[in-house]
Amino acid sequence: MESGIVAYGVQIPKRRIKVEEIARVWEKNGKHISKAINVQEKAVAAFDEDSCTLAVEAARKAILDFNIDAKKLGAIYVGSESKPYAVKPTASIVAAALGANTRLMAADLEFACKAGTAGIQMCLGLVNSSMIEYGLSIGSDTAQGRPNDALEFTAGSGAGAIIVGNKKDEIIAQINHTVSFTTDTPDFWRRPHAEFPEHGGRFTGEPAYFKHIISAAKLLMQEAGTNADDYNYAVFHQPNGKFPLNAAKILGIDPKKVEQGLLTPYIGNTYSGATMIGLCSVLDKAEPGDRILAVSFGSGAGSDAFDITVTKNIIKRKAKKAVFDMIKEKEYVDYALYIKHRRKIKSL
């Protein structure tokens, strides 16, 4: 493929709640839970933030930091499972806020946690076929966790934006190959009008997360002619801080190669944003020639796998602020403030 990543941006809300604080309210052993899922705290979207505002901020960083003309975007896709509107696209709001052209393909995508990477694949197709010059895909979520549910410890908020283009002097990471693996697996879902998602407990592990991540990764390596040792970094979807490390072990990848793209321990699971933010964080640190394996996972279920090679342009084209520096800007909230901001108080 001739196209690749030309720009990226990340937005993480300022507020954080510690896993131990959530556990305190439900009288559970916070230290034990925090260690078991390898998550210390999660990012909390404020009262006036939603998946749309996070998407706009992430996309603006990608446009500004990498000097991309918003008028040249030919497509904007926003992947989310916490859309502010059930009917009315977020993508059109993002387009207006970026000052994009009105000659624009736009849509909101949903595939649980992998709609952002599905958007990258769509942009790749459009850019490779010269239908558009640049394509923007955003994964953004303010994930919903039912009070006292296992997901409440991890359901975080954040957005990652990636712009795909084909100009040789702009591509910071060549996407060599991508492939997806999809099955009908009911591991996690949310019905219309339901406020919180439901899940199959342990069923979300082996037959869902691991089966799809491993299958997609193996399929990719087979088709791209690579093996686990070829990769300097690996990014996996990260519903908790432990699954990605286990996935790496199964694939024979040194878990150390996962750390740079593993943000869930500090911001929680950002759902559609998770793999995108992880990949952006790896690009913050990667050097020319580095090879990255990125595999997302969306419940329901499927995985998108990417074989990526970092180019020499990355030396000059960098994000103004690295993801790991971004997460240092934080303000802790207690459970009461958390449920106020996330509107879990019934009367709000």
Add this chain to the structure above:
Amino acid sequence: MLGEAEQQRLFIFIKKCEDLEGIFMPYNALPLNWRKFPERYNLEGSYCETCDTYYFPARVLCHKCRRKGKIVTKEMPRIGTIISYTKVHVGLKGFEHETPYYLALVDLGKGVKLLTQIVDSDDSKVKVGAKVKKIFRKINEGSKIGPISYGYKFKVIK
């Protein structure tokens, strides 16, 4: 400072909104709100090429040059300085649950000032002279089934 005519227009607008029972995007004022998206999303105002004057909110006529003025659309700077602020403890309708919140008069340079909420900023940092940056936030959700208002707020960067 707002001119007398602008004050009058603002007064009529607020009155009209209150009459419609919902300050933000009442259904029968959708077009009115929709026209303001460029202003609210991207600080789009006006610029008079004849006398080099910036206007925010946008206007169709330069009050200095009148018919000789050439008004063009222009985005205002996204970085500004707090020139005055207040902490609101009794919120306006639609902002009751956000109290306490900061309202500030921000100088964007080029003679442009605007009134805005300051968010994501520590109390110790909100002060006169603080540098602020425009961010994109939800202004109001209104009812659970109505349209959502998005627009500018500012946060302290220095």
